[in-house]
Structures are given as structure tokens and as C-alpha cells.
Amino acid sequence: MRIAIPMLAVAAAFGQTSFEDIKKGPGANWLTYSGDYRATRHSPLAQIDKTNVSRLVPKWTYHMETGRRLETTPLVVDGVMYVTNNNELHALDARDGRRVWSFADEDVPVKKVNRGAAVLGERLFFVTSDAHLIALNRNTGAVLWKKKFADFSKGYSATLAPMALKDSVIVGVSGGDGGIRGYVAAMSPSTGEELWRLYTVPKKGEPGAESWAEFNTEWGGGGTWMSGSYDPDLNLIYWTTGNPWPDYNGPVRRGDNLYTCAVLAIDAATGKMRWYFQFTPHDTHDWDAQSMPVLVDLPYGGKPRKLLLHPNRNGFFYVLDRVTGEYLRATPFVDNLTWTKGIDAKGRPFENPAAEPTTAGVKVCPSIRGASNWMSPSFNPATGLFYVPALEQCEIYMTSKTIPEAGKGFSGGGGDKPPLEPGRFYLRAIDPKTGKRVWEYPMPGPTIAWAGTLSTAGGVVFFGDDDGHLAAVDAATGKHLWHYQMGQQIFASPMTYLVDGKQYVTIASQTDLFTFGLFEPVKPLDPVKESTR
DSSP states (O other): OEEEEEOSOOSSOOOOBOHHHHHHOOSSOBOSTTSSTTOOOEEOOOSSOTTTGGGEEEEEEEEOTTOSSOOOOOEEETTEEEEEETTEEEEEETTTOOEEEEEEETTOSOOOOOOOOEEEBTEEEEEOTTSEEEEEETTTOOEEEEEEOSOGGGTOBOOSOOEEOSSOEEEEOBOGGGSOBOEEEEEOTTTOOEEEEEESSOOTTSTTGGGGTTSOGGGOBOOOOSOOEEETTTTEEEEEOOOBSSSSOGGGGOSOOTTSSEEEEEETTTOOEEEEEESSTTOOSOOOOOSOOEEEEEEETTEEEEEEEEEOTTSEEEEEETTTOOEEEEEESSSOOOSOSOBOTTSOBOOOGGGSOBSSOEEESSOTTOSSOSSOOEEETTTTEEEEEEEEOOEEEEEOSSOOOTTTTOOSEEEEOOTTOOOEEEEEEEOTTTOOEEEEEEEOSOSOOOOOEEEETTSEEEEEOTTSEEEEEETTTOOEEEEEEOSSOOOSOOEEEEETTEEEEEEEOSSEEEEEEEOOOOOOOOHHHHHTO
């Protein structure tokens, strides 16, 4: 059963959100998962700045009754916030958190995490755990259509925030660690009809299939479980791909295993691949490329370049030309990096047979979680710095003698943490022009963080730290400015918006949505007026 429950009367119909609105990027509104198509997670709002951020206080909290691990980034459109849970979407008054309406699809047989919604026109779009795309009326929460885009019975699922473009809604699939064939698909915003589909793993006879030798690529993996970025001028979508399957058993799938652990540049009109860059050929450490590809325009090599920045799970920070896919540079952004001796002039890592998983186990750095992961980075055009959560941690990688079977959820091995080596998280600021670290902020904690970052024109970087705090540091120096203990682990990235002339910062914790604003002193009572009551 699907339910839409209106809670508050809405005075007037909500306005339309156009493609042009989304292209402008964030301001008072926050219209995409990353705030803008370029995935910079930078807001031009500056009411909250490094001089007053210490005055931030909680303004309201929204409890998600069925929440267990909220990974959502809310959207805010004209004072209304839209927040997802697994198979649910809630509309809230962004001023005080009161519910406007809620929708839950109770027909879904499974509950997985959900990272957010997309908006276009009067429609909201979000995915269910069993890989359906649902379009809701933004005013009422009424279902406009529901379309299946992957087969749950074959191991596919969905957890991502869709990306709405001018004439399409882009979705991807989860399930790569169980043996599927990943793909990116475009759906019609008005009907849900599939417009095109691009597989991330070629079938026999297609270009790239030779990179799998005799392996059956129908089980190749290459999930597409995170949203991507988009360049409207080039009309190119940039989507990262997951690791090959089985994750740790490399000999059964000899070769580079295209197009896994890569970023794909996709023509938004046709779904054709323009170019690709594979970060980790023949990955055997579960290092998918699911960290946001961030698009910036900067001088590089003495001339203006359209760049793509990517902090990869394998420990290298990559700079690519996003027009051509040309490799420009890769620099380590963690110190513990042993799986390769470096990167060659074309961007290919040097092979290190000693880092391959064994049945006895071998210590390799970074860990299975990677130097980074899906936690969102951000970029501030004023400082010119790129901010990324980085994990210094190693792993004992093992492969199994058991033959993997597609659809069984067995990844061909696994890993254990080295004894007495817990690792540590850092927030690091990198200069994309040089690849060098400008500053770092060490985080105390048990190395369980999954929270991302937010940059603002107020000179502040917000992020969830490894001890359950929403924290703020100076964007130029990394100096600590403010923190708030959430009381729960954080699995999401912060966002910011403006309503009624006031700036707010919101982040989801494990079961609740917290919103912060500047402290406003209570005006003292007039003693004369009070005495006459």
C-alpha cells in the first residue's frame, strides 16, 4: 500500500523548479543532492560565517520514526524541505520542521538506505530499495507514476539520489558486490519511460569485453550506486562505477575489467560513452570509484582548463580534463599507501603483486573502506581548496578458495584490521593546482565516520566528524570554530539554505534530522507592560 498523508494546509500551490533554476546552483534553495550539478557542495550563503558560527544552536529536530541509518541529503525548495528514508519521502516546513505531508511505499519487500530525492517542475523523484523510480506531486505527495528500472530478483537494488536534468531523470543501481551487470539509465520525467541505458560492463563481443578474458561479464559488477555530476555546457554526465565482482578473487577475472572502478563521461542526450578513465584496473581490494566527481574551472599548466577532481578510494587525488578525459595528475592524499609504487604518465598504477590478497592474508594500505568513500567532498572557489574526509588505515586482505556464485552475495574474500592499528580520520584541504595538502584537521574517534562536507561563502567548512559531532572549521586554515554532539553516528553530509532571511544548516544523523541557526537573544520583557497584566 502506498500512502500520502497531508499534515498541514498549504496556502498556495508550490512553484515550478526548472532546469535553469537547478543550473544556477544553490542559494536560498538546495536543489540537488550535491547542491549543484558540478557537485562542489559549495553554498554562496554567508550569513553564517567564521566570525559568528560559534553562535549556532539547534533550531528544530525531525524524528524519522522508521529511521535506522539516515544517509539522506535534503532538498529545500521555496521554504519546503524534502527528506528521504528507505522507501519514504517527507515534506517539511523548513522554518520549523513541521510535517507538510509524507509518503511511504509499503509494497517494497526490502529496506535499504536512501540518499535523497530530485526535483523538476512540480515533481519529486526518488528510488525505492527494490529499484523503482517514483514521481510524486510536490504539493501533495500523490503518486504520479512508478516505474521499475532494475530487477530486484536478480540482485539489483537502489540507494542513490536520482539526478534530474532538462529532459530526463538519471538513475543507477546497487548490488555490484553480489554479481550483477551495472548500468546508468535515463528515465522520462513525465512518464518514467526508459530513454537510454549504458552498461558499465561490456558483454561478449563489445569493446572492452576482452579485458575480462573468459569471465562471464553478466556478473561483472560495476555498480552505479551514487549520483553523478553534470556539465550543462558540454551536456556530459560524469558517473563513477563500482568494483568488479568477485571483489577479492582476481584470477577468475583476468585483465583490466573495464569499465569498473572508473569515471564515465556520458552524452546526456544519447547515453553514449564519450570517454572513460579507469582509476584502478583489475581491482582486488573493493576500491570502487564511488566518490563524487567534482567539476571546476581553473588555470592548469598555464591555461584555463575544465577539470574533474576525484579523491579515489585507492588513496590518490586525481585531476582530469573533463572535456577529453585526459589524465593530468594523481597525488596521494593519505600517507599509508602501499598497494602500488605510484602512477605512470598516463594515469595507470604500477603493479605490485605483493599487494594481492592471499588465503593467508596480506597487509595492504588503504583499507577496504578506502582512503575516501562516498562521503561528499566540497570545493570553495574563494580559497581554491578541495575538502575531503580521509582515512589513514590498512587492512589484512584475504581471498577465499570457495568458488564465488553470482547472486549469493559472496565477494570472494574479505579483510580484517591489523591488531593495534585502528587508523584515524582527517579532514584534509588540497590545492587542486598542485595536489598538495594545505592543512588537515585530525579527528579523534573509532574510525566509523561516514559523513561528508559542506563549504560556504562565509569561509566555513561543515562536516561530520568521527566522534558524532557536526563540526565547523575555518576554510582557509582548518582552525576549529564550532561543534555539536549529535548523540548518534552520522552517515550523511550537511547542507544549507535560506528561508525568511535566515540561514540554516541541516544534517541527518542515524534516526533524526537536525537543523541549526544563529542564536537570537530573547528581547527583555517591558516591566511596565508586565505590571499591568
